[in-house]
Amino acid sequence: MPRPSPTPSPAPSPAALSAHRSGPRSAPLVLSLGEPAGIGPDIALAAWARRAAVEVPPFLVAGDLDVLAARARQLGLAVPLVAAAPEEAAGRFGEALPVFPAGPSATATPGRPDASSAPCVLASLDAALGLVTSGRAAALVTNPLAKSVMYAAGFAFPGHTEYLAARAAAAGLPAPYPVMMIWSPLLAVVPATIHIPYRDVPRQLTYDLLVETGRIVARDMVRRFGIARPRLAFCGLNPHAGEDGTLGSEDENVVRPAVAALRREGIEATGPLPADTLFHPEARAGYDVAVGMYHDQVLIPAKTLAFHEGVNVTLGLPFIRTSPDHGTAFAIAGTGRADPSSLMAALRLARRLADAEDGLRRQDGPDQESRDQGRRAVPA
Ligand SMILES: NC(=O)C1=CN([C@@H]2O[C@H](COP(=O)(O)OP(=O)(O)OC[C@H]3O[C@@H](n4cnc5c(N)ncnc54)[C@H](O)[C@@H]3O)[C@@H](O)[C@H]2O)C=CC1
Numbered sequence: 001m002p003r004p005s006p007t008p009s010p011a012p013s014p015a016a017l018s019a020h021r022s023g024p025r026s027a028p029l030v031l032s033l034g035e036p037a038g039i040g041p042d043i044a045l046a047a048w049a050r051r052a053a054v055e056v057p058p059f060l061v062a063g064d065l066d067v068l069a070a071r072a073r074q075l076g077l078a079v080p081l082v083a084a085a086p087e088e089a090a091g092r093f094g095e096a097l098p099v100f101p102a103g104p105s106a107t108a109t110p111g112r113p114d115a116s117s118a119p120c121v122l123a124s125l126d127a128a129l130g131l132v133t134s135g136r137a138a139a140l141v142t143n144p145l146a147k148s149v150m151y152a153a154g155f156a157f158p159g160h161t162e163y164l165a166a167r168a169a170a171a172g173l174p175a176p177y178p179v180m181m182i183w184s185p186l187l188a189v190v191p192a193t194i195h196i197p198y199r200d201v202p203r204q205l206t207y208d209l210l211v212e213t214g215r216i217v218a219r220d221m222v223r224r225f226g227i228a229r230p231r232l233a234f235c236g237l238n239p240h241a242g243e244d245g246t247l248g249s250e251d252e253n254v255v256r257p258a259v260a261a262l263r264r265e266g267i268e269a270t271g272p273l274p275a276d277t278l279f280h281p282e283a284r285a286g287y288d289v290a291v292g293m294y295h296d297q298v299l300i301p302a303k304t305l306a307f308h309e310g311v312n313v314t315l316g317l318p319f320i321r322t323s324p325d326h327g328t329a330f331a332i333a334g335t336g337r338a339d340p341s342s343l344m345a346a347l348r349l350a351r352r353l354a355d356a357e358d359g360l361r362r363q364d365g366p367d368q369e370s371r372d373q374g375r376r377a378v379p380a
């Protein structure tokens with residue numbers, strides 16, 4: 001079988017550009033399908049099935065309806081599906097799971113991923129992105145994709161975080177730098193470096209990266225999360241935050257000056273702090289966001305404390321994007337064992353952030369609204 005090459009769709013859509021006029025408050029959330037051989041379809045169906053019991057905001061899935069229908073049959077879930085435009089989704093959500101048909105079908109069976117799914121994954125993501133940047137959907141929620149599957153098919157980005165920022169920037173939207181945050185009511189963390197090999201961390205951990213990350217986190221915590229003076233705790237890179245420079249130089253030479261620069265800008269930043277003692281309850285009470293130097297330093301405590309409540313939020317994007325904090329969980333795809341709680345938390349947080357953004361836009365007044373209407377949408 002020829003290897004599919006996932007190609008982002010290039011052409012701008014005039015209809016999408018003008019549709020930004022619709023206000024997010026009236027628009028539903030859009031969920032990408034994610035890796036079809038993983039648990040994305042399972043948790044989308046389960047979230048809809050529990051919509052009344054646990055308050056799930058209306059959403060529609062962008063992607064292949066047949067994948068969802070087949071998974072519902074396999075799981076024995078009576079979830080009616082309806083092809084719908086975003087404008088119809090909220091009205092249909094009570095009776096059926098709305099699906100915005102997009103892209104080719106996938107042939108991979110649950111638990112057995114192969115690169116043939118990549119075009120289906122990417123078409124769903126691009127369609128969802130187009131809906132959110134054109135204002136037809138209020139926020140983007142992404143189901144997990146399998147990075148190795150996408151890489152094998154030629155996908156040139158480490159993950160959603162970097163892909164979405166690149167697409168926004170290519171469309172002329174302001175996307176300075178994408179910042180990954182794993183958020184739960186217990187703990188919010190940001191890895192300053194994201195999906196890179198460990199050996200590259202010290203080299204990529206620069207003063208500029210930390211200052212820019214701190215600025216974006218502080219700004220989004222104020223604007224989107226409503227925390228008036230967010231407290232940012234920066235982990236050290238080395239054991240004991242370098243023990244005054246005796247256990248590595250990065251803490252003194254890179255992290256401390258970056259924290260000082262953020263403080264001069266009025267941002268409440270502290271650090272470098274020893275990471276091993278930053279996550280017990282008393283320590284957590286002292287900050288709003290822990291900024292880690294590498295992925296696992298902060299994702300391990302976040303997922304250990306709140307795996308099923310955790311939400312992956314991308315800060316620094318010109319639109320709202322959330323995601324469950326977990327991956328494709330191939331071993332349990334199609335078995336009925338996938339817990340949809342993290343997806344439901346991602347949907348609820350996306351709704352909350354979109355409503356907050358909408359309120360701010362209204363406060364900013366008609367000038368801001370007309371600037372927003374002039375924004376370029378990322379083509380679906
Ligand atoms: N946002 C995204 O697109 C993400 C994608 N991934 C991708 O997922 C793939 C698998 O990654 P893993 O490291 O194995 O992590 P994983 O999160 O898929 O699985 C880790 C463990 O947690 C369990 N698990 C995960 N979600 C669950 C749920 N909703 N209910 C019950 N149990 C659940 C799995 O069965 C497994 O035992 C990789 O290809 C990775 O790239 C991982 C994280 C995020």
Ligand SMILES: NCC(=O)COP(=O)(O)O
Binds near residue numbers: 159160162323325
């Ligand atoms: N470990 C989190 C993760 O892999 C999520 O990546 P992304 O696809 O949201 O960029």
